[in-house]
Amino acid sequence: MATDSWALAVDEQEAAVKSMSSLQIKEEKVKPDTNGVIKTSTTAEKTDEEEKEDRAAQSLLNKLIRSNLVDNTNQVEVLQRDPNSPLYSVKSFEELRLKPQLLQGVYAMGFNRPSKIQENALPMMLAEPPQNLIAQSQSGTGKTAAFVLAMLSRVEPADRYPQCLCLSPTYELALQTGKVIEQMGKFHPELKLAYAVRGNKLERGQKISEQIVIGTPGTVLDWCSKLRFIDPKRIKVFVLDEADVMIATQGHQDQSIRIQRMLPRNCQMLLFSATFEDSVWKFAQKVVPDPNIIKLKREEETLDTIKQYYVLCNNRDEKFQALCNLYGAITIAQAMIFCHTRKTASWLAAELSKEGHQVALLSGEMMVEQRAAVIERFREGKEKVLVTTNVCARGIDVEQVSVVINFDLPVDKDGNPDNETYLHRIGRTGRFGKRGLAVNMVDSKHSMNILNRIQEHFNKKIERLDTDDLDEIEKIAN
Protein backbone atom coordinates (compact mmCIF):
# COMPACT_ATOMS: atom_id res chain seq x y z
CA MET A 1 0.00 0.00 0.00
CA ALA A 2 1.32 3.41 -0.94
CA THR A 3 2.15 5.76 1.87
CA ASP A 4 2.01 9.07 0.03
CA SER A 5 0.27 11.88 1.85
CA TRP A 6 -2.39 11.93 -0.83
CA ALA A 7 -2.93 8.21 -0.77
CA LEU A 8 -6.57 7.33 -0.55
CA ALA A 9 -8.45 5.47 2.08
CA VAL A 10 -8.73 1.82 1.24
CA ASP A 11 -12.52 1.78 1.17
CA GLU A 12 -12.56 4.62 -1.34
CA GLN A 13 -10.17 2.77 -3.58
CA GLU A 14 -12.33 -0.29 -3.38
CA ALA A 15 -15.42 1.72 -4.18
CA ALA A 16 -13.81 3.18 -7.24
CA VAL A 17 -12.59 -0.17 -8.43
CA LYS A 18 -16.00 -1.66 -7.80
CA SER A 19 -17.74 1.00 -9.81
CA MET A 20 -15.39 0.29 -12.68
CA SER A 21 -15.68 -3.43 -12.50
CA SER A 22 -19.45 -3.60 -12.24
CA LEU A 23 -19.58 -4.72 -15.82
CA GLN A 24 -16.53 -6.84 -15.82
CA ILE A 25 -16.18 -10.45 -16.48
CA LYS A 26 -15.07 -11.54 -13.08
CA GLU A 27 -18.11 -10.02 -11.42
CA GLU A 28 -20.46 -12.90 -10.85
CA LYS A 29 -23.43 -11.24 -9.22
CA VAL A 30 -24.07 -8.95 -12.15
CA LYS A 31 -27.64 -8.81 -13.27
CA PRO A 32 -29.88 -6.22 -14.87
CA ASP A 33 -32.22 -4.35 -12.54
CA THR A 34 -35.73 -3.31 -13.42
CA ASN A 35 -34.59 -0.52 -15.68
CA GLY A 36 -32.22 -2.78 -17.48
CA VAL A 37 -29.36 -1.02 -15.78
CA ILE A 38 -26.58 -3.45 -15.21
CA LYS A 39 -25.21 -3.27 -11.73
CA THR A 40 -24.24 -5.45 -8.86
CA SER A 41 -27.08 -6.62 -6.68
CA THR A 42 -25.67 -6.11 -3.24
CA THR A 43 -27.66 -3.46 -1.41
CA ALA A 44 -31.18 -2.24 -1.94
CA GLU A 45 -30.59 1.28 -0.69
CA LYS A 46 -28.22 3.73 -2.25
CA THR A 47 -25.10 4.31 -0.26
CA ASP A 48 -23.32 7.63 -0.05
CA GLU A 49 -20.71 6.31 -2.43
CA GLU A 50 -23.31 5.35 -4.98
CA GLU A 51 -24.90 8.76 -4.83
CA LYS A 52 -21.53 10.37 -5.37
CA GLU A 53 -21.03 8.10 -8.34
CA ASP A 54 -24.41 9.10 -9.71
CA ARG A 55 -23.53 12.75 -9.39
CA ALA A 56 -20.21 12.23 -11.16
CA ALA A 57 -21.93 10.32 -13.94
CA GLN A 58 -24.49 13.08 -14.25
CA SER A 59 -21.77 15.67 -14.66
CA LEU A 60 -20.29 13.65 -17.51
CA LEU A 61 -23.70 13.32 -19.08
CA ASN A 62 -24.42 17.03 -18.77
CA LYS A 63 -21.27 17.73 -20.67
CA LEU A 64 -22.16 15.25 -23.37
CA ILE A 65 -25.65 16.61 -23.71
CA ARG A 66 -24.38 20.11 -24.12
CA SER A 67 -21.95 19.02 -26.77
CA ASN A 68 -24.96 17.77 -28.65
CA LEU A 69 -27.01 20.88 -28.12
CA VAL A 70 -24.43 23.60 -28.58
CA ASP A 71 -22.99 23.61 -32.05
CA ASN A 72 -19.75 25.46 -31.89
CA THR A 73 -18.81 24.26 -35.31
CA ASN A 74 -19.31 26.33 -38.37
CA GLN A 75 -18.22 24.03 -41.11
CA VAL A 76 -18.19 20.34 -41.82
CA GLU A 77 -16.32 19.21 -44.89
CA VAL A 78 -17.31 15.81 -46.22
CA LEU A 79 -15.44 13.68 -48.73
CA GLN A 80 -17.34 10.56 -49.69
CA ARG A 81 -15.56 7.47 -50.87
CA ASP A 82 -18.00 7.39 -53.74
CA PRO A 83 -18.33 11.03 -54.78
CA ASN A 84 -21.36 10.19 -56.92
CA SER A 85 -23.50 8.76 -54.17
CA PRO A 86 -25.96 11.17 -52.60
CA LEU A 87 -24.89 12.82 -49.39
CA TYR A 88 -27.19 11.94 -46.55
CA SER A 89 -27.55 14.13 -43.55
CA VAL A 90 -29.99 13.53 -40.71
CA LYS A 91 -31.72 16.15 -38.62
CA SER A 92 -33.22 13.71 -36.14
CA PHE A 93 -32.24 10.40 -34.52
CA GLU A 94 -35.47 8.75 -35.75
CA GLU A 95 -34.29 9.03 -39.33
CA LEU A 96 -31.46 6.64 -38.53
CA ARG A 97 -33.85 3.74 -37.94
CA LEU A 98 -32.03 2.63 -34.83
CA LYS A 99 -33.09 -0.33 -32.75
CA PRO A 100 -35.78 0.87 -30.31
CA GLN A 101 -33.68 0.10 -27.24
CA LEU A 102 -30.84 2.12 -28.67
CA LEU A 103 -33.05 5.09 -29.51
CA GLN A 104 -34.35 4.86 -25.97
CA GLY A 105 -30.79 5.02 -24.71
CA VAL A 106 -30.06 8.05 -26.85
CA TYR A 107 -33.04 9.96 -25.51
CA ALA A 108 -32.44 8.81 -21.95
CA MET A 109 -29.08 10.53 -22.19
CA GLY A 110 -30.88 13.75 -23.05
CA PHE A 111 -29.92 13.96 -26.71
CA ASN A 112 -32.66 15.55 -28.74
CA ARG A 113 -31.08 15.96 -32.09
CA PRO A 114 -27.76 15.07 -33.74
CA SER A 115 -24.83 17.44 -33.42
CA LYS A 116 -23.28 18.93 -36.53
CA ILE A 117 -20.75 16.17 -37.00
CA GLN A 118 -23.32 13.50 -36.18
CA GLU A 119 -25.66 14.75 -38.92
CA ASN A 120 -23.19 13.58 -41.53
CA ALA A 121 -21.15 10.98 -39.71
CA LEU A 122 -24.01 8.84 -38.45
CA PRO A 123 -25.57 8.03 -41.85
CA MET A 124 -22.12 7.13 -43.14
CA MET A 125 -21.22 4.98 -40.17
CA LEU A 126 -24.56 3.17 -40.18
CA ALA A 127 -24.76 2.59 -43.93
CA GLU A 128 -25.00 -0.93 -45.33
CA PRO A 129 -22.65 -2.39 -46.24
CA PRO A 130 -20.43 -0.78 -43.58
CA GLN A 131 -18.10 1.99 -44.69
CA ASN A 132 -14.89 3.17 -43.15
CA LEU A 133 -14.57 6.65 -41.75
CA ILE A 134 -11.72 8.96 -40.99
CA ALA A 135 -12.88 11.96 -39.02
CA GLN A 136 -11.01 14.98 -37.85
CA SER A 137 -12.72 16.12 -34.74
CA GLN A 138 -12.01 17.28 -31.25
CA SER A 139 -13.88 16.35 -28.14
CA GLY A 140 -16.85 18.52 -27.45
CA THR A 141 -18.26 17.95 -30.91
CA GLY A 142 -20.30 14.87 -30.15
CA LYS A 143 -17.63 12.51 -31.39
CA THR A 144 -17.80 9.97 -28.57
CA ALA A 145 -21.56 9.64 -28.77
CA ALA A 146 -21.26 9.21 -32.52
CA PHE A 147 -18.94 6.23 -32.49
CA VAL A 148 -20.64 4.67 -29.48
CA LEU A 149 -23.89 4.80 -31.41
CA ALA A 150 -22.20 3.16 -34.37
CA MET A 151 -20.85 0.32 -32.24
CA LEU A 152 -24.14 -0.23 -30.45
CA SER A 153 -26.13 -0.36 -33.64
CA ARG A 154 -23.84 -2.97 -35.20
CA VAL A 155 -23.60 -5.23 -32.19
CA GLU A 156 -25.62 -8.43 -31.98
CA PRO A 157 -26.42 -8.87 -28.26
CA ALA A 158 -27.39 -12.51 -28.70
CA ASP A 159 -23.90 -13.38 -29.88
CA ARG A 160 -21.76 -13.85 -26.81
CA TYR A 161 -18.39 -12.80 -28.11
CA PRO A 162 -16.60 -9.48 -28.71
CA GLN A 163 -17.81 -7.74 -31.86
CA CYS A 164 -16.82 -4.13 -31.32
CA LEU A 165 -13.42 -2.94 -30.20
CA CYS A 166 -12.50 0.59 -29.17
CA LEU A 167 -8.98 1.77 -28.39
CA SER A 168 -8.23 4.75 -26.13
CA PRO A 169 -4.79 6.23 -25.47
CA THR A 170 -5.10 6.30 -21.67
CA TYR A 171 -6.63 4.33 -18.85
CA GLU A 172 -8.77 7.26 -17.69
CA LEU A 173 -10.19 7.95 -21.13
CA ALA A 174 -11.04 4.28 -21.58
CA LEU A 175 -13.04 4.36 -18.34
CA GLN A 176 -14.80 7.55 -19.38
CA THR A 177 -15.74 6.29 -22.83
CA GLY A 178 -16.82 3.02 -21.24
CA LYS A 179 -19.31 4.92 -19.11
CA VAL A 180 -20.86 6.42 -22.23
CA ILE A 181 -21.19 2.96 -23.78
CA GLU A 182 -22.85 1.68 -20.61
CA GLN A 183 -25.25 4.60 -20.48
CA MET A 184 -26.26 4.48 -24.09
CA GLY A 185 -26.56 0.72 -24.13
CA LYS A 186 -28.37 0.31 -20.85
CA PHE A 187 -31.70 -0.69 -22.40
CA HIS A 188 -30.09 -3.80 -23.85
CA PRO A 189 -29.98 -5.93 -20.69
CA GLU A 190 -28.07 -8.73 -22.36
CA LEU A 191 -25.40 -6.41 -23.69
CA LYS A 192 -22.11 -6.33 -21.81
CA LEU A 193 -18.93 -4.36 -21.92
CA ALA A 194 -15.43 -5.49 -21.02
CA TYR A 195 -12.62 -3.16 -20.00
CA ALA A 196 -9.31 -4.28 -21.48
CA VAL A 197 -7.18 -2.09 -19.25
CA ARG A 198 -4.24 -2.49 -16.96
CA GLY A 199 -5.08 -4.22 -13.73
CA ASN A 200 -8.06 -6.10 -15.12
CA LYS A 201 -6.64 -9.56 -15.01
CA LEU A 202 -8.58 -12.55 -16.16
CA GLU A 203 -8.08 -16.23 -15.71
CA ARG A 204 -6.04 -17.79 -18.43
CA GLY A 205 -7.52 -19.97 -21.11
CA GLN A 206 -11.05 -18.58 -21.25
CA LYS A 207 -12.73 -16.49 -23.93
CA ILE A 208 -14.72 -13.44 -22.96
CA SER A 209 -18.43 -13.18 -23.73
CA GLU A 210 -18.83 -9.39 -23.65
CA GLN A 211 -19.93 -8.02 -27.00
CA ILE A 212 -18.06 -4.74 -26.73
CA VAL A 213 -14.50 -4.19 -25.57
CA ILE A 214 -13.00 -0.83 -24.63
CA GLY A 215 -9.36 -0.68 -23.76
CA THR A 216 -5.84 0.62 -23.96
CA PRO A 217 -3.40 -0.66 -26.59
CA GLY A 218 -1.13 -2.89 -24.53
CA THR A 219 -3.85 -4.84 -22.79
CA VAL A 220 -6.00 -5.15 -25.89
CA LEU A 221 -3.04 -6.51 -27.80
CA ASP A 222 -2.42 -9.10 -25.11
CA TRP A 223 -6.07 -10.08 -25.02
CA CYS A 224 -6.11 -10.51 -28.79
CA SER A 225 -2.81 -12.30 -29.26
CA LYS A 226 -0.95 -13.91 -26.41
CA LEU A 227 -3.86 -14.47 -24.06
CA ARG A 228 -6.51 -15.14 -26.68
CA PHE A 229 -9.41 -13.75 -24.66
CA ILE A 230 -10.66 -12.08 -27.82
CA ASP A 231 -10.95 -13.57 -31.27
CA PRO A 232 -9.98 -10.54 -33.37
CA LYS A 233 -11.29 -12.20 -36.52
CA ARG A 234 -14.84 -11.72 -35.28
CA ILE A 235 -14.57 -7.99 -34.65
CA LYS A 236 -17.03 -6.06 -36.81
CA VAL A 237 -16.31 -2.49 -35.73
CA PHE A 238 -12.94 -1.08 -34.76
CA VAL A 239 -12.72 2.42 -33.30
CA LEU A 240 -9.43 4.22 -32.93
CA ASP A 241 -10.00 7.24 -30.72
CA GLU A 242 -7.46 10.08 -30.54
CA ALA A 243 -5.75 8.46 -33.50
CA ASP A 244 -3.04 11.12 -33.74
CA VAL A 245 -1.74 10.03 -30.34
CA MET A 246 -2.16 6.36 -31.09
CA ILE A 247 -0.24 6.57 -34.33
CA ALA A 248 2.53 8.95 -33.24
CA THR A 249 5.89 7.43 -34.09
CA GLN A 250 7.03 7.35 -30.51
CA GLY A 251 3.66 6.44 -29.14
CA HIS A 252 1.33 3.52 -29.39
CA GLN A 253 2.02 3.02 -33.07
CA ASP A 254 3.37 -0.54 -32.96
CA GLN A 255 0.61 -1.85 -30.78
CA SER A 256 -2.14 -0.11 -32.73
CA ILE A 257 -0.87 -1.50 -36.01
CA ARG A 258 -0.45 -5.01 -34.63
CA ILE A 259 -4.01 -4.98 -33.33
CA GLN A 260 -5.34 -3.56 -36.55
CA ARG A 261 -3.58 -6.26 -38.59
CA MET A 262 -5.37 -9.02 -36.73
CA LEU A 263 -8.80 -7.72 -37.69
CA PRO A 264 -10.71 -9.17 -40.62
CA ARG A 265 -10.70 -7.43 -43.97
CA ASN A 266 -14.34 -6.45 -43.81
CA CYS A 267 -14.07 -4.93 -40.34
CA GLN A 268 -15.43 -1.41 -40.22
CA MET A 269 -12.70 1.05 -39.25
CA LEU A 270 -13.62 4.31 -37.56
CA LEU A 271 -10.69 6.60 -36.96
CA PHE A 272 -10.88 9.86 -35.03
CA SER A 273 -8.06 12.34 -34.89
CA ALA A 274 -7.57 15.93 -33.82
CA THR A 275 -5.21 16.60 -36.73
CA PHE A 276 -4.49 15.23 -40.16
CA GLU A 277 -0.77 15.64 -40.07
CA ASP A 278 1.48 13.44 -42.21
CA SER A 279 1.92 10.53 -39.81
CA VAL A 280 -1.81 10.17 -39.24
CA TRP A 281 -2.58 10.53 -42.88
CA LYS A 282 -0.03 7.92 -44.00
CA PHE A 283 -1.24 5.45 -41.41
CA ALA A 284 -4.85 6.08 -42.31
CA GLN A 285 -4.25 5.56 -46.01
CA LYS A 286 -2.38 2.36 -45.34
CA VAL A 287 -4.89 0.71 -43.04
CA VAL A 288 -8.28 2.28 -43.74
CA PRO A 289 -9.38 1.29 -47.23
CA ASP A 290 -11.89 3.43 -49.18
CA PRO A 291 -12.72 5.76 -46.33
CA ASN A 292 -15.27 8.47 -46.06
CA ILE A 293 -13.60 11.55 -44.71
CA ILE A 294 -15.06 14.22 -42.49
CA LYS A 295 -13.17 17.35 -41.59
CA LEU A 296 -14.58 19.55 -38.97
CA LYS A 297 -13.68 23.19 -38.95
CA ARG A 298 -14.06 24.46 -35.49
CA GLU A 299 -14.76 28.08 -34.79
CA GLU A 300 -11.99 29.99 -33.14
CA GLU A 301 -14.49 30.82 -30.44
CA THR A 302 -13.11 27.84 -28.57
CA LEU A 303 -10.08 29.90 -27.78
CA ASP A 304 -11.96 33.13 -27.34
CA THR A 305 -13.92 31.89 -24.36
CA ILE A 306 -10.68 30.99 -22.62
CA LYS A 307 -8.67 33.85 -21.22
CA GLN A 308 -5.00 33.07 -21.60
CA TYR A 309 -2.22 34.56 -19.53
CA TYR A 310 1.39 33.92 -18.78
CA VAL A 311 3.41 34.48 -15.64
CA LEU A 312 7.08 35.42 -15.94
CA CYS A 313 9.46 33.68 -13.55
CA ASN A 314 13.14 32.86 -13.41
CA ASN A 315 13.13 29.30 -12.21
CA ARG A 316 11.03 26.48 -10.87
CA ASP A 317 10.88 27.79 -7.32
CA GLU A 318 9.55 31.12 -8.54
CA LYS A 319 6.94 29.27 -10.55
CA PHE A 320 5.95 27.48 -7.39
CA GLN A 321 5.68 30.78 -5.49
CA ALA A 322 3.60 32.30 -8.28
CA LEU A 323 1.35 29.27 -8.22
CA CYS A 324 0.86 29.66 -4.49
CA ASN A 325 -0.14 33.28 -5.03
CA LEU A 326 -2.70 32.16 -7.56
CA TYR A 327 -3.96 29.37 -5.40
CA GLY A 328 -6.86 31.14 -3.72
CA ALA A 329 -8.21 32.28 -7.06
CA ILE A 330 -8.03 28.95 -8.81
CA THR A 331 -9.77 26.95 -6.12
CA ILE A 332 -13.07 28.77 -6.53
CA ALA A 333 -14.04 26.01 -8.94
CA GLN A 334 -11.81 23.14 -10.04
CA ALA A 335 -8.38 23.39 -11.59
CA MET A 336 -5.92 21.18 -13.44
CA ILE A 337 -2.17 21.78 -13.27
CA PHE A 338 -0.08 20.22 -16.01
CA CYS A 339 3.58 19.25 -15.65
CA HIS A 340 5.97 17.92 -18.23
CA THR A 341 7.17 14.91 -16.27
CA ARG A 342 5.78 12.57 -13.63
CA LYS A 343 8.63 13.59 -11.41
CA THR A 344 7.75 17.28 -11.52
CA ALA A 345 4.11 16.43 -10.96
CA SER A 346 4.76 14.42 -7.83
CA TRP A 347 7.24 17.01 -6.60
CA LEU A 348 4.70 19.78 -7.12
CA ALA A 349 1.89 17.89 -5.44
CA ALA A 350 4.11 17.21 -2.45
CA GLU A 351 5.25 20.84 -2.19
CA LEU A 352 1.71 22.14 -2.46
CA SER A 353 0.49 19.87 0.29
CA LYS A 354 3.44 20.91 2.44
CA GLU A 355 2.10 24.45 2.06
CA GLY A 356 -1.20 23.20 3.40
CA HIS A 357 -3.05 23.03 0.09
CA GLN A 358 -5.14 20.00 -0.62
CA VAL A 359 -4.22 18.61 -4.03
CA ALA A 360 -4.63 15.36 -5.88
CA LEU A 361 -1.98 13.79 -8.05
CA LEU A 362 -2.57 11.71 -11.14
CA SER A 363 0.18 10.27 -13.31
CA GLY A 364 1.07 7.09 -15.09
CA GLU A 365 3.48 5.91 -12.45
CA MET A 366 0.66 5.37 -9.98
CA MET A 367 -1.16 2.09 -9.59
CA VAL A 368 -4.32 1.80 -11.62
CA GLU A 369 -6.54 1.36 -8.56
CA GLN A 370 -5.23 4.64 -7.24
CA ARG A 371 -5.69 6.34 -10.59
CA ALA A 372 -9.29 5.21 -10.81
CA ALA A 373 -9.95 6.48 -7.30
CA VAL A 374 -8.30 9.85 -7.91
CA ILE A 375 -10.13 10.60 -11.15
CA GLU A 376 -13.38 9.60 -9.48
CA ARG A 377 -12.77 11.91 -6.54
CA PHE A 378 -11.93 14.72 -8.94
CA ARG A 379 -15.11 14.14 -10.93
CA GLU A 380 -17.14 14.16 -7.74
CA GLY A 381 -15.60 17.45 -6.73
CA LYS A 382 -13.99 16.00 -3.62
CA GLU A 383 -10.68 17.18 -5.02
CA LYS A 384 -10.49 20.76 -6.25
CA VAL A 385 -7.02 20.72 -7.74
CA LEU A 386 -5.48 18.01 -9.84
CA VAL A 387 -1.75 17.98 -10.53
CA THR A 388 -1.11 15.82 -13.55
CA THR A 389 0.86 15.11 -16.72
CA ASN A 390 -0.18 14.79 -20.34
CA VAL A 391 -2.04 11.66 -19.31
CA CYS A 392 -4.98 14.00 -18.65
CA ALA A 393 -4.37 16.40 -21.51
CA ARG A 394 -6.94 14.86 -23.79
CA GLY A 395 -10.53 13.92 -23.49
CA ILE A 396 -10.93 13.99 -19.73
CA ASP A 397 -14.09 15.96 -19.11
CA VAL A 398 -14.86 17.35 -15.71
CA GLU A 399 -17.54 19.96 -15.88
CA GLN A 400 -16.42 22.20 -13.04
CA VAL A 401 -12.88 22.71 -14.29
CA SER A 402 -12.53 26.42 -14.95
CA VAL A 403 -8.77 26.90 -14.65
CA VAL A 404 -5.92 25.17 -16.41
CA ILE A 405 -2.36 25.91 -15.39
CA ASN A 406 0.57 24.91 -17.51
CA PHE A 407 3.23 24.64 -14.84
CA ASP A 408 5.36 23.43 -17.73
CA LEU A 409 4.52 24.41 -21.29
CA PRO A 410 3.74 21.50 -23.58
CA VAL A 411 6.73 20.57 -25.74
CA ASP A 412 7.32 17.55 -27.94
CA LYS A 413 10.29 15.19 -27.85
CA ASP A 414 12.41 17.62 -29.85
CA GLY A 415 11.65 20.48 -27.50
CA ASN A 416 9.38 22.23 -29.97
CA PRO A 417 6.04 23.67 -28.87
CA ASP A 418 3.32 21.04 -28.89
CA ASN A 419 0.44 23.14 -30.13
CA GLU A 420 -2.00 20.28 -30.31
CA THR A 421 -1.43 19.32 -26.70
CA TYR A 422 -1.67 23.00 -25.70
CA LEU A 423 -5.07 23.23 -27.33
CA HIS A 424 -6.21 20.00 -25.71
CA ARG A 425 -4.97 21.00 -22.28
CA ILE A 426 -6.61 24.40 -22.18
CA GLY A 427 -9.66 22.82 -23.79
CA ARG A 428 -10.29 21.06 -20.46
CA THR A 429 -11.94 24.33 -19.53
CA GLY A 430 -13.99 27.08 -21.06
CA ARG A 431 -16.18 24.90 -23.17
CA PHE A 432 -19.65 25.61 -24.44
CA GLY A 433 -19.39 29.33 -23.91
CA LYS A 434 -18.45 28.84 -20.29
CA ARG A 435 -15.67 31.09 -19.12
CA GLY A 436 -12.29 29.50 -18.77
CA LEU A 437 -8.89 30.58 -17.64
CA ALA A 438 -5.49 29.31 -18.71
CA VAL A 439 -2.27 30.40 -17.02
CA ASN A 440 1.11 29.52 -18.50
CA MET A 441 4.19 29.54 -16.31
CA VAL A 442 7.29 30.77 -18.10
CA ASP A 443 10.63 30.25 -16.38
CA SER A 444 13.32 30.93 -18.98
CA LYS A 445 14.16 32.58 -22.28
CA HIS A 446 13.62 29.21 -23.86
CA SER A 447 10.13 28.74 -22.51
CA MET A 448 9.28 32.35 -23.39
CA ASN A 449 10.25 31.45 -26.92
CA ILE A 450 8.00 28.40 -26.81
CA LEU A 451 5.13 30.56 -25.59
CA ASN A 452 5.69 33.08 -28.36
CA ARG A 453 5.56 30.35 -30.95
CA ILE A 454 2.33 29.07 -29.45
CA GLN A 455 0.90 32.58 -29.65
CA GLU A 456 1.92 32.83 -33.28
CA HIS A 457 0.47 29.44 -34.11
CA PHE A 458 -2.94 30.29 -32.75
CA ASN A 459 -2.62 33.93 -33.72
CA LYS A 460 -3.79 34.82 -30.28
CA LYS A 461 -2.27 37.22 -27.82
CA ILE A 462 -1.40 35.74 -24.45
CA GLU A 463 -1.14 38.51 -21.90
CA ARG A 464 1.20 38.83 -19.02
CA LEU A 465 -0.13 38.39 -15.53
CA ASP A 466 1.56 39.76 -12.44
CA THR A 467 0.94 37.32 -9.63
CA ASP A 468 1.89 39.89 -7.03
CA ASP A 469 -1.05 41.96 -8.14
CA LEU A 470 -3.83 40.35 -6.16
CA ASP A 471 -6.45 42.73 -7.52
CA GLU A 472 -5.66 41.62 -11.03
CA ILE A 473 -5.87 37.96 -10.05
CA GLU A 474 -9.19 38.66 -8.38
CA LYS A 475 -10.37 40.24 -11.60
CA ILE A 476 -9.45 37.41 -13.94
CA ALA A 477 -10.80 34.77 -11.61
CA ASN A 478 -14.26 36.31 -11.69
Added chain:
DNA sequence: AAAAAAG
Protein backbone atom coordinates in the same frame (compact mmCIF):
# COMPACT_ATOMS: atom_id res chain seq x y z
C1' DA B 1 8.85 13.14 -22.18
C1' DA B 2 4.28 10.55 -21.30
C1' DA B 3 1.77 6.69 -22.04
C1' DA B 4 1.00 1.90 -22.96
C1' DA B 5 2.67 -3.32 -20.84
C1' DA B 6 0.11 -10.49 -18.27
C1' DG B 7 6.38 -7.21 -20.64
